[in-house]
Amino acid sequence: HLKDTGKSPKARQIAAIRKAGCLPIVRVIARGLTQDQALLIEATLLWQLGKFTTNLVAGHNSRQIFREHDTLHRNEPGFDFSRRIHFFNMGNYEHRCWYDCRTHGFVSAGYGARYRDQAKKLQAGDIVVVYLIKKGYVGVGRVLAEAVPAREFRVGKTPLRKLRLKAPKMLHDSDDLENCEYVVRVKWLVANKQEGALWKPGLFTTQLVRPSLDNQPKTRRYIEDNWNVRFEDLLAEGE
Structure with missing residues (x-):
């Protein structure tokens, strides 16, 4: 020195x-x-x-x-949260269905704090890989905004209650902020119909709502090869 x-x-x-x-x-x-x-x-x-x-x-x-100076007032990726690749469990029910999610650009979870909190942990820039229960992988999307109660979500300027949704009970428990559906806005990069779900024995699956795919290299590679995406590039684009 x-x-x-x-x-x-x-x-x-x-x-x-x-x-x-x-x-x-x-x-x-x-x-x-x-x-x-x-x-x-x-x-x-x-x-x-x-x-x-x-x-x-x-x-x-x-x-x-080290984080940049004068950024303590906002959430910074890599410091307050890290952009990650998330498996996201999706089912077709009266209160939630893949068709609505694919058509209107969102994923959702609800019926209790346990599920609500999983949706709320998704951050803008995260990548979600949607698994349709008993079908396979159907979509890859980039999270655009954090979860909000279904009654507050808009598609453009239109609230969900004014849309013709395939899931008629999407707005269940609207006045109950613990049990209502929480909706996360997503930009789809791949969004296939359920008939085109991607699956083969040995790919990762779980009953958890939103586990990480960080430790599932075989599944990530299979999705990348079949859908011509590169998760590393997608995460970098969100920086």
Whole structure:
């Protein structure tokens, strides 16, 4: 550090100390650290001061692991939530059906806090891969907005109650915010009819509403190959 002759703020400060006829002093504030740990602590202290989190001498860049300044008032992907690829269980019932979801751009879950909370954990930019129960995979979509009660959801300017839905009880328990249906707006990248569901033995399935597909590489590859999508690219496009 003391040999740094560049134009960084740190180098200018060292030069000013020497110009004044003094010697820069280095004091140890932590010991027993690896180089990476030491650089991370340095970057943390710089971040706290509101300065750049780049160590120019060592070529160590910590920008990827520190949030930008002045963003504490909003949710930041990768810090407050991470964009992920989610399996989403879908069934055809009186209160929810794939036809309506595919036609009007949404997924939904309801009938209790357990299911409501799974829908509410989806964040804008997440990718949902819809599995139609007993049929197979039918769609891939990008989440556009967080879940809202069905009574508040609009298709354009039209509320769900004014649409001719295939699921006649979609607005069940409308006045009960724990048990009503929660609707998540989605932009479909692939949305097949149930007759075109993608399935073969060995693909991932579960009774859970919204598990991650992070640890299901075989299923992800099969979907990518058959639908000509690349999940890594889709997540990057949402950045």
